[in-house]
Amino acid sequence: MDSRRRTVGELVRERWGDHRPGLWFEGRVVSHHRMAAGAAARAALLADLLPPGAEPHVGVLLDNTPEYPLWLSAAALAGAAVAGINPTRRGPELARDIVHTDCRILVTERARLPLLDGLELPGVRVLLTDTDAYAELLRTYEGAKPDDSGASPDSRFLLLFTSGSTGAPKAAICTQGRIAAAGRSLVDHFGVRADDTHYICMPMFHGNAVIADWAPALAAGAGIALRRRFSASGFLPDVRACGATYFTYVGRAVQYLLATPARPDDQDNPLRMGFGTEAGAVDAAAFEKRFGARLVEGYGSSEGGAAVQRTPGTPAGAIGRAAPGDDLAVIDPDTGRECPPAAFDGTGRLLNGDRAIGELVNRGTSLFEGYWRNPEAEEARRRGTPPGEPGPGEGWYWTGDLFYRDTDGFLYFAGRGDDRLRVDSENLAAAMIENILARYGDAAAVAVYAVPDPVAGDQVMAALALKEGARFTPSSFAGFLLAQADLGTKMAPRFLRIVDRMPVTATNKIHRVALRREGFRCADPVWWRPPGEPAYRRLTAADVDALMARYRAQGREELLTR
Secondary structure: OOHHHOOHHHHHHOOOOOOOEEEEEOOEEEEHHHHHHHHHHHHHHHHHHOOOOOOOEEEEOOOOOOHHHHHHHHHHHHOOEEEEOOOOOOHHHHHHHHHHOOOOEEEEOHHHHHHHOOOOOOOOEEEEOOOHHHHHHHHOOOOOOOOOOOOOOOOEEEEEEOOOOOOOOOEEEEEHHHHHHHHHHHHHHHOOOOOOEEEEOOOOOOHHHHHHHHHHHHHHOOEEEEOOOOOHHHHHHHHHHHOOOEEEEOOOHHHHHHOOOOOOOOOOOOOOEEEEOOOOHHHHHHHHHHHOOEEEEOEOOOOOOOOEEOOOOOOOOOOEEEOOOOOEEEEOOOOOOEOOOOOEOOOOOEOOHHHHOEEEEEOOOOOOOOEOOOHHHHHHHOOOOOOOOOOOOOOOEEEEEEEEEOOOOOEEEEEEHHHEEEEOOEEEEHHHHHHHHOOOOOEEEEEEEEEEOOOOOEEEEEEEEEOOOOOOOHHHHHHHHHOOOOOOOOOOOOEEEEEOOOOEOOOOOEOHHHHHHHOOOOOOOEEEOOOOOOOOEEOOHHHHHHHHHHHHHOOOHHHHHO
């Protein structure tokens, strides 16, 4: 059968009768057959609990426990959709996510009940997976067998909230056909085998864990191993205990793994590879050298609007070329014109980032299936070229992410659209500056973001987490900056915040919203280079008062709290 038209429900049903180990969790092992049986029982329970006429949507507010893949599988059999609920959301925002996605069933556990206190959730039934009442409910359906007759490739399967930096998160629609095809594509691309074990340590309410880790394991008949929440210190013991061969990562997880104390036996593990985003070339090389497993950087989104695949011959630092069927271009969002190709020096450093970096756009037919009840956001994704500009851009998919392309067509990630800075009328990409600052010998993690300039545009601010035992020396840092040939004159940070640990979101991405909001008025020590001065010095309370007076004089004080 054509894999593009298969369903996730079909893949779940095929595990019935497979008595090989299917799931590892905290020392317990469950067979594929038992997982399929558990999914069948939950699918039958769901059918009985959903009110007549209700959208077949189930909210899941859980850590990575066996109940998460069980409910994913149950929804697939029932032709229903799972909305992954982010446990870091609070109060009305959390209630909004549940109500907006029309979830009439919410699956959670007792530890999460305080999050629901006082929330208005009309018509929502809460199931607590770690209670006797829940076990008794399921006991009624113990004899159920997997039946995927209610599923089709066009059935909604996931409502994945995007992690936008402003406004309410959007729930991207993912159908069974798309998720089944994505799983099969990764199986073929990476050679996933039935005897592999996929280690899922990224949160399962996020697309990375479900689409890039769970789905290919299901498609190949491979096992999965779950970690409730990511733990750098627990990573290698888990990998060894469950025999993990593959894992996915996002954000700064790789940096945290590299920050753990090195041991002579670090390469004594079964890992073959990791797949994810934003590790960076330096950290990827360090990970492979230390742990003996290669990291493959990829690009895709929960929306399915564009994908970049690594191919043979991909240069260091590049992600790859457009996936089959995609017509990807790097477009200047202000003009709608394609950006010129990147120019590099002899060491591979980008020389024309101000002109070569633009937004990645899919001019072909994308797999984007829309957002749940959000036509305005859909229209923004599918907008055409700017008015009055040339180009058949109607219906293009605009990713919102920054890239540049070399003369051979290889694409390089340059940051999220929200990471663009405008300094002295020049556009800069935060990720490009981060890649440069990451070379600083004492840096364990780096984040670059914009703070408003007192007069116009932005200034560059960086947060720097130091390696264990290192101390920040302003003269050493300034000397390092001077030695970086590809550090443009507008790229050097005006402000430098020294943090003990980089703040991250629930998906292990740097919490840039919090960093931008706090700016230079934060509890951590901040060093700065005043205009016209060559050296960094400590930012004092008097400096902050003087700066704030300048912002007030220009009517820009309120920008500091956005």
